[in-house]
Amino acid sequence: MNSNPDRWKQRLQHLIKAQQRLERACSQESYNExxxxxxxxxxxFSFDLTWKTLKDLLEFEGFDVASPRSVFRTxxxxxxxxxxxxxxxxxALIKRNLLFHTYDEANVLEAQALILESFxxxxxxVTRYLEEKCAQGERREQ
Structure with a gap:
């Protein structure tokens, strides 16, 4: 279990920055190699921060989770x-293996479509939901 109750909020700040970077990367009209x-x-790295932030939140709430799959199910x-x-x-967790093979043009084009359209x-x-949850918690603490 996580000993730092604010760990998920700290990680959320990194997720927010990563998600903004991902959003900017997705906004392009075309991409070179x-x-x-x-x-x-x-x-x-945005995906990794997403599941790890959710894991920290779940641990803060008393759940015992370890793997990304158990985090998403919980x-x-x-x-x-x-x-x-x-x-x-x-x-996205399953397709991550596909994404490691960006040297294969078919894989990278499939990855691009999945990232832009779904992931x-x-x-x-999820990031906006976590931001709101964090803000609600801070309002309750005041």
């Missing part, structure tokens, strides 16, 4: 994610 690799890498049970968001994040929007939704 290096930009596509950067898009994939930006997605990867966030659904705890009503932090909708079933659609949970499914997309689990798909980035859900990371944005």
């Amino acid at each position: 290096l930009e596509l690799a950067g898009l994939v890498q930006t997605f990867e 966030t659904l049970e705890a009503k932090h994610l909708s079933s659609e968001q949970c499914e997309i994040m689990l798909e 980035s929007p859900v990371i944005g939704q």
